[in-house]
Amino acid sequence: MNKKVTIKSxxxxxxxxxxxxxQCCKGYRKILLMDDEVDFIKKMGGYVGVMVRMNDLRDKxxxxxxxxxxxxxxxxxxxxxxxxxxFLEKVNTxxxxxxxxxxxxxxxxxxxxxxxNPLMNIILKDPVCLLSKK
Numbered sequence: 001m002n003k004k005v006t007i008k009s010x011x012x013x014x015x016x017x018x019x020x021x022x023q024c025c026k027g028y029r030k031i032l033l034m035d036d037e038v039d040f041i042k043k044m045g046g047y048v049g050v051m052v053r054m055n056d057l058r059d060k061x062x063x064x065x066x067x068x069x070x071x072x073x074x075x076x077x078x079x080x081x082x083x084x085x086x087f088l089e090k091v092n093t094x095x096x097x098x099x100x101x102x103x104x105x106x107x108x109x110x111x112x113x114x115x116x117n118p119l120m121n122i123i124l125k126d127p128v129c130l131l132s133k134k
Contacts, residue, residue: 022095024110026084030076037104038075044099046086047078077104 033041033048042048050069052062060068069075079085087098097103 020094020096022084022088022090024107025079025088025095025097026082028084029079031079031085031104031106033075033077033104033106035070035073035075040102041077041104044087047080048075049078050075 030049030051038048050066051074052065052069056065077085085097087103088095089098097107
């Protein structure tokens, strides 16, 4: 198979619907939450936190930094280990979200096909193929 055919077949996979690969839930350690999603994620047993820099703790208390993060809507669902999101489950050979119909907006907008191997294979093999041919 020549290089152009391989790249075309990989490009064809980029815009497909969910493949059940679990990449979205295993590959990322934090997911930005909207303000109205925080309580639901906590209620369902998800880990919720904010990003705090150690330098900021020198000047302010943790409670202050948490409140500032909440005001900026800088709150995350945290995946505490390499297993990924606690809402991810494997059914037979596919992965699925336990809260799929209620998942956060960030998760809804994620396209696994854009973050998985097909896109990375194309970019790493020949990034020139992504350039316009004028």
